[in-house]
Amino acid sequence: MMQNNKNNFNITFYLLIVPVLIWLIFMIVIPHVEMFISSFQVENDEGDMVFSFGNYIEFFSQKIYWLTFVKTAAYSIGVTLLAFIIAFPIAFYLTKVTSKKNAGFLMLLLLIPLWVGELVTVYGWIVLLGDHGVINHFLITIGIINEPLNMLYTNFSMVVGLLYMSMLFMVIPVMSTLQSLDDSLIEAACDLGASKWDIFIKIIIPYSMPGITSGAIIVFMLVIGDYLAPNLLGGKNSLWFTEQIYNNFLQTFNWNEGAAFGFLLLMLSSGIIWVALKLSGQKLEKVGA
Amino acid sequence: MIRSLPSSPLYRAGYRIYVFLFFMFLLMPLIAISILAFNDSNFISLPWNGFTLDWFFSATDERQGIFADEELIASIVTSLSTGFFVAVISTLVGTLAALLFEEETFRLKGLLYFLALAPLVIPGVILGISILLTATSAGNHIEESFALDVELFRPSYWLVVLGQFSFAATYVMLLVSARLKKFDRTLEEAALSLKATRLEAIWYVTIPFLRPAIIGAFVVAFILSFSNINTTIFLIGSDPTLPIDLYSRIRFSSTPVLNAVSFLIVLTISGLAMINVFANRSNK
Numbered sequence: 055m056m057q058n059n060k061n062n063f064n065i066t067f068y069l070l071i072v073p074v075l076i077w078l079i080f081m082i083v084i085p086h087v088e089m090f091i092s093s094f095q096v097e098n099d100e101g102d103m104v105f106s107f108g109n110y111i112e113f114f115s116q117k118i119y120w121l122t123f124v125k126t127a128a129y130s131i132g133v134t135l136l137a138f139i140i141a142f143p144i145a146f147y148l149t150k151v152t153s154k155k156n157a158g159f160l161m162l163l164l165l166i167p168l169w170v171g172e173l174v175t176v177y178g179w180i181v182l183l184g185d186h187g188v189i190n191h192f193l194i195t196i197g198i199i200n201e202p203l204n205m206l207y208t209n210f211s212m213v214v215g216l217l218y219m220s221m222l223f224m225v226i227p228v229m230s231t232l233q234s235l236d237d238s239l240i241e242a243a244c245d246l247g248a249s250k251w252d253i254f255i256k257i258i259i260p261y262s263m264p265g266i267t268s269g270a271i272i273v274f275m276l277v278i279g280d281y282l283a284p285n286l287l288g289g290k291n292s293l294w295f296t297e298q299i300y301n302n303f304l305q306t307f308n309w310n311e312g313a314a315f316g317f318l319l320l321m322l323s324s325g326i327i328w329v330a331l332k333l334s335g336q337k338l339e340k341v342g343a
Numbered sequence: 344m345i346r347s348l349p350s351s352p353l354y355r356a357g358y359r360i361y362v363f364l365f366f367m368f369l370l371m372p373l374i375a376i377s378i379l380a381f382n383d384s385n386f387i388s389l390p391w392n393g394f395t396l397d398w399f400f401s402a403t404d405e406r407q408g409i410f411a412d413e414e415l416i417a418s419i420v421t422s423l424s425t426g427f428f429v430a431v432i433s434t435l436v437g438t439l440a441a442l443l444f445e446e447e448t449f450r451l452k453g454l455l456y457f458l459a460l461a462p463l464v465i466p467g468v469i470l471g472i473s474i475l476l477t478a479t480s481a482g483n484h485i486e487e488s489f490a491l492d493v494e495l496f497r498p499s500y501w502l503v504v505l506g507q508f509s510f511a512a513t514y515v516m517l518l519v520s521a522r523l524k525k526f527d528r529t530l531e532e533a534a535l536s537l538k539a540t541r542l543e544a545i546w547y548v549t550i551p552f553l554r555p556a557i558i559g560a561f562v563v564a565f566i567l568s569f570s571n572i573n574t575t576i577f578l579i580g581s582d583p584t585l586p587i588d589l590y591s592r593i594r595f596s597s598t599p600v601l602n603a604v605s606f607l608i609v610l611t612i613s614g615l616a617m618i619n620v621f622a623n624r625s626n627k
Binding site for chain 1: 354358361362365366368369370371372373375376379389390435436439440442443447449455458459461462463464465466467468469470472473474475476477480505508509512541542545566569570572573576577586589590593594597601602605608609612613615616
């Protein structure tokens with residue numbers, strides 16, 4: 055009986071683990087190993103693939119490549135910071151200020167742009183921000199300006215697009231930590247004469263740090279890996295590193311250089327995420343939750 | 344500051360205005376395209392020239408509405424069927440993964456769990472190119488050794504399905520795990536002590552408990568697939584999905600039919616959201 059039961063458990067275990075292993079090995083591990091290997095290959099004069107650091111040397115010797123890389127990283131950090139500043143008061147409002155019923159309705163509004171998808175919302179911003187777009191048309195009609203403002207195809211429109219698609223991912227994790235913050239802590243601080251600013255800096259922010267870290271990691275990852283907003287909303291000067299990868303794969307067909315760029319992007323994003331996790335003392339498992 | 348504490352009217356008003364502006368920022372693009380979908384004009388933006396349904400039904404050369412545009416209809420069908428297959432496979436594997444990581448202990452569990460979460464922090468571009476590189480070199484290898492041309496290993500419909508599955512399964516796993524954490528393990532133990540096999544216990548006790556989460560995860564996987572572009576763009580074969588088709592139209596030939604398609608997407612999504620809210624209400 056005991057033996058039978060044990061076999062039984064084993065069968066279930068294999069039924070569970072085999073599909074999961076197939077998923078992780080064939081769709082996650084092997085592709086990344088393959089990308090890593092291809093990034094060290096270049097085609098020699100005979101048309102054979104040989105080992106070389108050429109793709110990486112190309113990256114460091116061409117200013118446009120590493121400059122775009124640095125710029126993408128700096129902008130992504132900046133957008134993440136902005137997303138935090140904009141989204142935190144909203145998360146606080148939804149959990150602590152407004153009534154539960156209102157919060158439910160507003161949450162729904164918050165989720166709609168996410169489910170609608172990035173392409174539709176980026177297109178919406180093109181319609182709004184264009185030289186003949188809705189905002190310019192409106193401003194000219196009411197007489198504030200005479201000439202259309204140049205908003206679309208600039209760094210400004212790109213940042214708007216990046217913020218729009220990512221800030222929601224700051225709101226949700228922060229809300230879930232704030233929900234467990236006991237109101238009486240804030241009441242006690244207030245009774246003891248703490249100012250709003252003190253309460254905010256010394257109680258609310260430290261308490262919601264796990265949520266802020268999760269949010270920041272997801273926002274950062276989405277922004278640095280984004281393609282649509284820089285490509286469709288950004289101008290000539292707002293080249294994004296993902297665009298270099300797309301160009302390598304879909305235009306110049308230099309896949310090996312593209313693989314090297316992909317690997318560099320992966321190192322950059324996981325490096326910054328690793329630093330963020332270390333600084334805040336969190337684990338990746340918590341980000342998922 | 345919070346519900347139970349008094350605060351100055353100025354502070355409260357300021358806060359409300361901020362929240363209002365935030366939601367205006369959030370909804371403005373969606374409202375603008377939804378209204379302009381009915382604009383009787385050949386340009387995607389203002390001025391308003393009157394109401395028309397041309398961008399849905401018209402079939403003239405100058406104005407081709409959604410329902411007259413065969414390419415567009417074909418890409419919508421492709422997206423729907425891709426979404427369905429991605430949702431089926433990811434729901435299956437993601438649910439198995441949730442059961443595996445919540446209920447079993449085994450060697451290297453930590454490493455496997457880390458890999459299963461990795462798609463959350465890997466940019467979609469990188470998943471796309473790495474799967475493309477792997478599929479292509481596998482395809483070349485098979486062609487050289489066996490003189491077989493396998494479609495799956497070239498950019499194609501099924502490669503898109505696999506690529507989207509690779510990250511959608513992670514989201515399914517997280518959603519199902521969240522519900523599994525609330526599961527009373529003694530129910531499963533009771534079934535086992537009543538001589539159910541482990542498999543029967545999971546099938547007749549655990550899975551019914553998980554059903555709402557599994558259905559929710561299926562919908563999420565479908566929507567992830569339906570709106571994905573970062574990974575899909577590298578794996579696409581001869582038949583584009585809706586986002587790929589829209590993307591090339593935005594870049595090369597914007598007409599108000601884009602407004603009309605966007606309006607239909609917004610309408611469908613809002614409808615689904617409403618159904619979701621009412622379903623939750625009637626559950627309580």
